[in-house]
Amino acid sequence: MSKYLLIESRDSFSSNAAQEHVELAVALKHAGNEVTLYLVQNGVLPCRSGADGEPLHEAIAAGIEVLADDFSLSERGIADRDVARGVQPAAIDAVVERLAASWKVMFL
Amino acid sequence: MPASLTFAIMDAPFENARTVTVFRLVQAALKAGHDVNVFAYEGAVGLSFARQAAHANAVHGRDAAAENHPLPRVWIEQLLGLAGKSGRKLDWVNCGLCVDERGMGEAIEGVRRGTPADLWKMSVESVNSLSVGTR
Amino acid sequence: MRTLQIVETAYRATVEEQDDTIVWLTHAMAGAGGQFGMLLTGNAVCYAARGRQAPTLTIGEWQQSHAPDLGADVSALVAKGVALYAVEEDLEERGLRDAKLIDSVTVVPRDELPRLFEEYPRVWKW
Numbered sequence: 001m002s003k004y005l006l007i008e009s010r011d012s013f014s015s016n017a018a019q020e021h022v023e024l025a026v027a028l029k030h031a032g033n034e035v036t037l038y039l040v041q042n043g044v045l046p047c048r049s050g051a052d053g054e055p056l057h058e059a060i061a062a063g064i065e066v067l068a069d070d071f072s073l074s075e076r077g078i079a080d081r082d083v084a085r086g087v088q089p090a091a092i093d094a095v096v097e098r099l100a101a102s103w104k105v106m107f108l
Numbered sequence: 109m110p111a112s113l114t115f116a117i118m119d120a121p122f123e124n125a126r127t128v129t130v131f132r133l134v135q136a137a138l139k140a141g142h143d144v145n146v147f148a149y150e151g152a153v154g155l156s157f158a159r160q161a162a163h164a165n166a167v168h169g170r171d172a173a174a175e176n177h178p179l180p181r182v183w184i185e186q187l188l189g190l191a192g193k194s195g196r197k198l199d200w201v202n203c204g205l206c207v208d209e210r211g212m213g214e215a216i217e218g219v220r221r222g223t224p225a226d227l228w229k230m231s232v233e234s235v236n237s238l239s240v241g242t243r
Numbered sequence: 244m245r246t247l248q249i250v251e252t253a254y255r256a257t258v259e260e261q262d263d264t265i266v267w268l269t270h271a272m273a274g275a276g277g278q279f280g281m282l283l284t285g286n287a288v289c290y291a292a293r294g295r296q297a298p299t300l301t302i303g304e305w306q307q308s309h310a311p312d313l314g315a316d317v318s319a320l321v322a323k324g325v326a327l328y329a330v331e332e333d334l335e336e337r338g339l340r341d342a343k344l345i346d347s348v349t350v351v352p353r354d355e356l357p358r359l360f361e362e363y364p365r366v367w368k369w
Contacts, residue, residue: 031358092129106367224268225272228277
């Protein structure tokens with residue numbers, strides 16, 4: 001089994017792909033892998049508390065660690081207190097750490 | 109523990125948010141003490157084009173100096189400097205054929221021309237690699 | 244190190260470049276000794292369908308010499324030993340599930356992707 005970091009740059013409002021990526025993340029998790037979803041760029045838009053973040057909820061419910069890029073959140077005016085429950089703001093170092101630890105990393 | 113990481117990138121400057129994300133990743137990797145390889149493919153060869161020039165912004169009433177417009181070539185120079193100061197290596201390679209078809213032959217000092225074989229070699233010699241495709 | 248190339252974007256600059264740039268890159272790296280599989284997803288599954296050759300472009304008096312032949316290029320990767328896969332649901336969405344596909348493409352349901360990813364030490368998503 002492996003460790004996967006999926007970097008999601010797309011949001012579920014403008015792209016169906018984001019939903020498919022969550023399904024992939026959940027499938028990887030159910031297959032016994034460790035999975036982290038790192039939301040970046042517009043990928044953080046569903047993180048705003050009150051937004052339609054159904055895909056994110058699916059990921060969190062499946063036990064996937066969901067991180068949101070702090071720079072992207074700030075750029076889009078999403079303060080830490082406005083981030084949906086279950087999503088952790090994180091610095092981009094989180095990606096570098098996992099790359100250096102030989103996770104399989106995909107930029108989506 | 110330091111590792112060597114390779115990034116393969118494709119986006120031309122000023123076109124997509126992925127460019128800033130990549131620069132932030134490269135910077136974070138260098139600051140974490142890793143050596144970094146970048147293979148710039150397709151439009152990304154424009155990132156190191158030496159003739160990028162800052163301009164004023166009349167909409168905001170700023171002259172060129174005040175606007176201090178971001179230029180990716182300056183960012184690369186900064187990252188090369190960061191690597192040098194910290195004893196780490198940043199190897200920035202532009203895909204040669206991509207350079208040729210775009211007429212981007214004038215690159216800043218410190219980057220080099222290469223081929224897909226360089227990407228393969230860098231990736232094999234790295235602990236890990238990340239491809240950031242374009243759309 | 245065997246690497247799975249995941250290609251999603253299709254027909255991006257393929258006329259200008261006369262190639263799909265990731266298919267081409269994979270050819271070039273395979274020539275340098277790289278070992279690959281290729282997974283076609285999203286619109287890129289269209290490359291797996293047998294179809295007509297793309298038309299050549301004419302601009303003024305300039306006539307294109309080599310229109311892209313993406314099916315041939317992908318088939319040529321197979322001939323170089325690159326395992327080729329296409330996502331079943333993406334073929335279906337695009338009306339290609341029952342189309343004539345190029346030889347040696349393995350159609351993979353989405354729920355088998357985790358298994359496929361585990362076959363490769365490295366996965367590059369483009």
